[in-house]
């Protein structure tokens with residue numbers, strides 16, 4: 001490798017931001033866009049090294065997802081579409097923070113440490129979202145890739161799931177799908193339309209839906225796909241990013257989920273499904289207003305249980321015996337866990353927060369459904385599962401054939417708002433359910449998710465998939481005492497706290513049989529966190 005260009009660009013154009021340290025966290029680097037140009041340049045370099053190490057195409061997505069429009073970020077995607085291996089997050093952090101004059105040495109050390117063949121060609125697949133800063137950051141990333149001799153495959157402005165899809169297709173010779181943006185749209189739309197079949201008449205399901213694109217790239221992608229879905233879905237788009245609406249501002253999946261309220265910019269129409277995606281369209285949330293104007297949220301837990309229940313039905317009907325499971329996190333509503341496990345008989349596992357942990361646990365099943373409550377999730381089918389389903393289909397089993405199209409409509413490479421939406425629509429139509437019917441399957445326990453500010457959130461460590469605190473030592477016993485108190489002992493109450501991986505806060509989650517009890521529990525646990533873990537500012541009340 002030749003480092004002249006890297007040295008020159010570092011000295012002249014991409015100087016280190018003196019006052020900042022960067023940390024590759026759960027979602028890569030993510031912060032104010034103005035601080036990120038040099039980080040992006042260096043991540044271009046890292047992506048080349050990773051590509052050489054893996055002898056494969058590597059992905060690079062420039063986005064800050066649901067964060068405000070002034071933020072941006074970058075995530076590196078490994079060859080099979082997963083998030084970059086955890087061991088390399090540290091390498092990314094080292095390169096991002098190296099002094100300008102030490103950068104080449106840091107790259108050389110990485111090459112040596114990972115025993116990388118420098119002659120190996122490197123290809124980086126690059127995508128970006130619609131943020132105003134994404135163009136400049138994209139140019140920096142591309143400059144970084146080229147500075148060390150890497151090749152770039154441009155995806156342009158795309159959703160995060162399209163970038164993951166493109167990486168997977170590029171690495172498996174196109175067997176997952178055609179490695180173009182059009183290939184992605186066509187694969188999903190074709191599978192979706194095939195699943196419509198000739199179909200009977202629906203009395204409850206209606207094909208109309210409102211689509212809240214968060215004023216981001218999900219809106220752009222839906223504009224591309226909506227015409228090809230029109231035979232089965234009447235999609236009215238809002239917050240499509242074409243007007244003067246601001247990205248993620250009072251709209252989109254994160255806003256709807258966290259504020260538990262109807263998105264701005266979407267007309268309040270009773271009984272109509274509203275589908276909200278986040279700023280890079282890897283999360284989806286449904287919601288609707290009932291005839292009294294009351295708001296109802298159908299979140300990732302609800303979508304996961306719908307999908308897992310449907311897959312179980314198809315497997316039974318197809319008489320194909322495969323191990324199906326659902327992976328949630330501690331944030332999953334207790335009522336959803338009870339419903340899917342108790343009522344539908346699907347085993348449920350609990351993973352630590354963060355897609356990579358859910359993804360990993362889902363691999364334990366022949367068919368692993370995983371979802372975070374915030375609407376990020378997908379389904380993974382093992383090679384063996386696909387083989388037995390395809391064999392059954394080839395032998396004339398029509399249900400197995402339907403399962404094959406279900407597999408095609410799913411983006412297995414990562415949570416994908418549009419793909420998940422299409423699958424939900426297929427299921428609702430097949431069950432002939434209105435959105436109210438879907439909502440009636442179980443009743444969410446009232447819950448509250450709040451943030452507590454502490455001086456150093458790393459004083460809190462957890463175990464048992466983040467459901468219990470280990471340190472500070474007195475905190476968990478205090479939470480347990482609270483849950484055993486007369487107020488909460490018979491109230492189906494559950495609460496936990498954990499340090500966020502993406503913000504400098506401690507998150508407290510509480511649920512209980514009534515809104516008042518859930519609120520009271522979240523306040524009381526927040527106070528315990530504040531008292532035991534070095535709270536700063538005002539004590540929660």
Ligand SMILES: CC(=O)N[C@H]1[C@@H](OP(=O)(O)O)O[C@H](CO)[C@@H](O)[C@@H]1O
Nearest residue numbers: 026027354355372374500501502503
């Ligand atoms: C409660 C919650 O929604 N946490 C989010 C959030 O993680 P934290 O570690 O809680 O900050 O961001 C992650 C990345 O987007 C996402 O995977 C996760 O679900």
Ligand SMILES: [Mg+2]
Nearest residue numbers: 065278280282
């Ligand atoms: Mg996102």
